[in-house]
Amino acid sequence: MASILTIENLSFHYGDNPAPVFDDLNLSIAKGEFVAVVGGSGVGKSTLLKCVADLAHSSGGRITLDIPERRGSRRRATVFQDGRLLPWRRLRGNVGYGLKGLELSAEAREERIREVLKLTRLSELADRWPHQLSGGQVQRAGIARALAVNPELLLMDEPFSAVDAITRQHLQDELLNIWQKTGAAVLFITHDIEEAVYLADRVVVLSGHPAHVRFDQPIDLPRPRGRNADDLQHLAHTIAQEL
Amino acid sequence: MASILTIENLSFHYGDNPAPVFDDLNLSIAKGEFVAVVGGSGVGKSTLLKCVADLAHSSGGRITLDIPERRGSRRRATVFQDGRLLPWRRLRGNVGYGLKGLELSAEAREERIREVLKLTRLSELADRWPHQLSGGQVQRAGIARALAVNPELLLMDEPFSAVDAITRQHLQDELLNIWQKTGAAVLFITHDIEEAVYLADRVVVLSGHPAHVRFDQPIDLPRPRGRNADDLQHLAHTIAQEL
Amino acid sequence: AEPVEIGYMPIIPVSQAFLTLDEDRLATIGIQDPELIQFQNGPAMVQALLAGQLDIAYLGIGPAMVARAKGADIKVVASNIVEQISLVALGELAPYFASGDPATAFSRFATDKGRKPVIATFPTGSVPDTVLQYWLRKQLQIDPDQVEVIYQGAAQVQQSLLTGAVDGAAILEPIVSISLDRLPDARVVASGSEMFPNQPGAVLVVRETLINEQPETVQALVAVHAEVSRLLREHPEQAVTAVQRYVGGGRLSAAIVQRALENSSAHFVDDPRQIIDGTRAMHDFQAELGTLKADVDLDQLFNTRFYETLAP
């Protein structure tokens, strides 16, 4: 299948820190593929996401995106690890932040916002300021904002880390739902290996300094998958060994 | 055993929001007890912690702390859900933030900082500014800061949510270690029920609006516990049913 | 036609202006609804003249020279006042003038008090400053370093005298009269005629275009000027109401205004020919001091024709 994202020989280091985070990293994601990335804290997962989202200047290598522009949707959208709501917009305004410029009618916009708020179970809080939300609510708002723009490539940085188990399962299933419906590719960073195996087509393990792809495990389990199925648990165990 | 913390008929609502988060909440923690709190996103776990840490003004009820002052340690210390490092202090300075006023010699202070940095595996990053840290590193710094003051009551708000599985296990075990050595009481908020069961003497489930203690499960498993032991899994399952 | 613009400063030396601005007198001159602009200092007035504003202006001879030198097409058609600057001394300094030769007063003061007397005046190059310097150097013929001169604006000189921050000031009316009124031990220790005989003060200037286009208006203006000058000389008490309205924004008591006018009455000299020599002397002295930056052609500054028509 055609690659939607190709990372070749990527190298990167933070301005004042000469030690590179990556030095010759390679990764590609096919159209419609769900790739999960796991790895130790500080290995460079968020940095990788930043590079893909074009928020950081790589010092070498190439990142190629092969995504056509489509009306009403962005090529990429990012769920940040730190939530990153604009404190001067109410929740509704934050969720709709990416919609400007998408050539949507006002109703279509409203509809999208309503939809993602419902999906993330935030509808009742739409008029709150960000500082009036709990940690998990902020995180869900970040997810809603990214889903609202209907992206072709969805970049998610530990999107479910701050929500309770029930909400998490709900959001996982909604995400799979959307992914299957829209055919978007997903780059999903998580610390929860079972989550990775439950969701992804492929789990990539990053490790080392500078970081490289240590392990790349296709998950061929049929969908819908059972969360506690033995084969899933087994795969998760295999991957955990590689961490 | 004597209660170190007693919450009686606590009621609370946020300034501009008339709907109470709690209305008649009761909870107590014995000296040296490890209590885990689980509950849905937005139910009021962080708010409860804030009340106990005396960071919020309750609108009714009583919170009694029965902790004597001890030289070289604080009565309470908090690990915030959002990390909350001071951006103008380097990591080392953040970790040592609570030590001032504890009547420790300069060497003893240095020693404590060194110890907790080592424990949270941050020693090499001690001279970084907070904005130069990854999400998990910020979270670990928050943990280190709280451990450094050697508290009698440790309040932790989803302290391990942003670290990878390996680091998480390491930190869990270090926490248990410290808990057993110091005899401190711990109020531990988490979304991971297995984690709660693995760590705690008692798991408390909060739910409802206003929130109340829906379920209070003592965990009588002998320590050290096996992470994948059947009885642990079984208890976790029971609790998950209550969520 | 555009209204005639008349500029003035609200000070006693241009008292003629306040009398002239009376409705009836303006009608005689043939000026209807003039635009009046009140200035707080000379430099602003010079700039306004240079910028092409003001058809008629009452201002000090110093600013008039500067404006002319900088290229403003103005002519002095009449004088307002001469010898209007006096030296006011306060309690500590005044006795030294009463008890002996003024030329040694400052040194005797310095010997007794162990410090130089402090005299306030307007900024370097201003008329009061020039007069003070002239007095020290030419009249008393003493070393000007015997006194410490400080340079201030009108409000500050006033305040310095009242608070005793200085020992004296070379200054104009009405500050002289106010000081004498409020400070019982203040004295005028040198009058204008002693400090700089025939020293020119404020003048009436008219723009050349006005002279060329409406000579009859200018003639009438000068005639009225002469008339009110005579009034000021002979019956200063009759001018009090008009002057009081302008000087100090109308906040001075009639008594002080009257005192100031009476003190000055002999100095309201309106004949421009009488100040030509004084102006030259002043110009030369300023050149000597180096405070005169502008090169002014004095022959071009005066236009005595209108006054001569009145009093050949």
Add this chain to the structure above:
Amino acid sequence: MRTQQTSFWVDHPLGRALLGLAGVIAFVAIWKLAQATGWARAGTIPDPFRLPQTLMDEWRSDRLMPAVLSSLVHYVWGLGLGTVFGFLVGALAASSRWTDALHAWLARILRPIPPLAWVVFAIAWFKVSHAGAAFVIAIGVFWVNYFATWSAVRNVDPKYYELAQAFGQQGYLNQALNVVLPASAPGILSGMRTGIGQAWMTLIAAELLGVPGMGQEMNAAAGVGAYEAVVIYMLVISLVYTLSDTLFARFEKRVLQWRPS
């Protein structure tokens, strides 16, 4: 356990007003005392108890209202223009490195020129007119806003730019309106509020130009030692200032309602 403590004195508007009044009364008492005990020489500072009389005099002689109205014209225009341009230039300089480099030296040359020196140029350009006075006032206000805006815009947390970039909102104007402006609003508004006072501070200097107004009246009154009148004009200015400052504080609070407090 802490409970919500409120105090009448600092929380209730009336309490605050009374405290404020207490501050003013203490000030006037010290003033009168200085005057009465002769600690300050007679005649050198005004007598607070003679102020009401002076106010009546100024009012009756028809000097007060025209001066207030004329000064208000200078104030409103000067403040408006100074604020708008200070904000625009500051924002432009902080957000475009080219503009910044191009004007950096010039700003440093022009910045310290005092309002009194600008008066000379104001006359050359605007003659003696309300426009000239407004110009001089605008200069003073300009720099305060310029620096406040520049600094506030420079201090915007880069993580918000990342966000804008990530959601395709990086058009200059879009980013300016949706990110830079709200993020720097606290600093910018603080500068504007400083400017509201700065404009009055420059009033005397501006009206030395020769245009009528409260500055001119103050100067004239000081020139003849009428210090009570000077104080009256100051108090009138304070009154107008207090009004505008209070209004602006309200506005500021509304705009910044998103802040946690």
Add this chain to the structure above:
Amino acid sequence: MRTQQTSFWVDHPLGRALLGLAGVIAFVAIWKLAQATGWARAGTIPDPFRLPQTLMDEWRSDRLMPAVLSSLVHYVWGLGLGTVFGFLVGALAASSRWTDALHAWLARILRPIPPLAWVVFAIAWFKVSHAGAAFVIAIGVFWVNYFATWSAVRNVDPKYYELAQAFGQQGYLNQALNVVLPASAPGILSGMRTGIGQAWMTLIAAELLGVPGMGQEMNAAAGVGAYEAVVIYMLVISLVYTLSDTLFARFEKRVLQWRPS
């Protein structure tokens, strides 16, 4: 994919200096043009090409250096005192609701009083002295710092106070030094930088008091129509200002090195 773009003109110090120079040259060109074409009336604005000669004159006649030195005394003291007190009062008012309420009215009364009006009081209190001039300068600087500090302290995110509370660091001084001060440093420093320019802007007014210095020389030169000399003094002031501003910008950068950029 973006790559790190650097441009000689805006990144290299030399490039920036050249751009800055270009800005100044353009300015002088417009000025000379205005003068030469008579767009500005003859005599109303000085001739830029005669400035070097004037500079030599001022230097040789031994007026320049004493004036510079004397003004520097006023400047340093005025700026120093104004900054320190503005900062202290602003910080106190913002952090204690009692102080705030007590002084709120008084501040609003005193705030708009112009430096020129303060000169009158300066004479009464300090006679004609350097102290008086420094006082007048300090007033102008005071308010700028007062507002900047007040606003910066008020805008500190409350989550940091929570943190201080949670770790037993709530002593007033401790919290001030470890939380309030660093959190509000960007705003406070921006105010201080504004004050560095403000102090020079108040110089003429301050020296109207009667103390020698550049302000007085400018005033005298303007009085006799020596506009070139006025410009020379302005340029000298600009030079000193540029130096102090540059030094302060360095200092600011050091203090704020913790900021992401």
